[in-house]
Structure formats: structure tokens, C-alpha cells
């Protein structure tokens with residue numbers, strides 16, 4: 001293979017890799033950038049998952065393995081690996097969404113308290129590498145320590 005061919009194939013492989021890592025898609029008149037191999041990037045396009053609530057920067061789903069009744073995840077549409085690398089305007093949008101979702105959960109589940117948590121990085125127990133905030137209602141008599149709450153949410 002001559003130098004020209006090697007260069008051509010390297011460029012082709014590079015372009016194929018870029019294509020696999022992220023895609024732009026028009027959904028509900030919004031351009032959404034997502035990672036092809038990310039579970040949470042796919043949820044807005046996946047008709048099977050019920051979206052509990054939608055906000056400007058994020059959506060809310062019920063956790064598939066709830067640590068308590070009403071355990072939800074607040075997830076930005078756009079892929080960010082975790083909270084610490086997320087732009088402030090998206091963080092603010094998520095905080096506003098948490099305040100709103102608390103009202104819905106209060107009305108539906110009548111909890112006695114909440115744990116709100118974010119795992120940042122695998123070492124901290126993050127298993128899905130797309131930012132999500134756990135909002136976990138707590139109930140009198142559920143008798144979970146904070147350690148148990150987080151070990152349950154990391155066990156999934």
C-alpha cells in the first residue's frame with residue numbers, strides 16, 4: 001500500500017469513529033446531540049420508556065430499580081459525563097426541575113423526606129456515564145441509613 005492509500009484509509013477510519021461516537025438528530029424540532037453507545041442519550045428517542053416529566057434542559061424517568069417508591073432520575077437531554085463537567089446553565093435547569101419534580105412526587109407519593117444524590121465517576125458508584133440526579137423519596141419506617149440508600153442505588 002502506498003502512502004496515499006494509507007492516508008486515505010486512516011482518514012476513513014477516523015471519520016467512521018466520529019460517526020459512531022456522536023450523532024445529531026432532529027427531534028421535536030430540537031437538534032439533539034447524543035452518544036450512540038449511551039443508554040440515557042437514547043431514552044428521548046426510545047418510545048418504550050415513559051418520561052415522567054420534561055423540562056427545558058432535562059427530562060425525568062422513574063428508576064428501573066427504585067431504592068424507594070417514587071425514585072426518579074433527572075437527566076439532561078445532552079450528554080455530559082457527570083455533574084462536575086456540566087455547564088452551569090444546565091445545572092441550574094436541573095435544580096429547577098428537581099424543585100418541580102418534588103411537587104409532583106409529594107402529590108403522588110406523600111413521602112416524609114428525600115435524598116437527592118449524584119454519583120460522579122465509577123469510583124463514586126456511577127454506573128451510567130451520562131449525568132443523572134437521583135431523587136429518592138423517603139418514608140417513615142423505611143429504616144435505611146444513607147449508606148444503605150447509596151449502596152442500593154449503586155447495586156443496579
Ligand code: AMP
Nearest residue numbers: 063064065119125126127128153154156
Ligand atoms: P448510578 O449508579 O448513579 O449511575 O445510577 C444509575 C441508575 O440508573 C440506577 O439506579 C439504575 O437502576 C438506573 N437505570 C439503569 N438503566 C435504566 C433504565 N433503562 N431506565 C431507568 N433507570 C435505569
Ligand code: ZN
Nearest residue numbers: 038041079130
Ligand atoms: Zn449520554
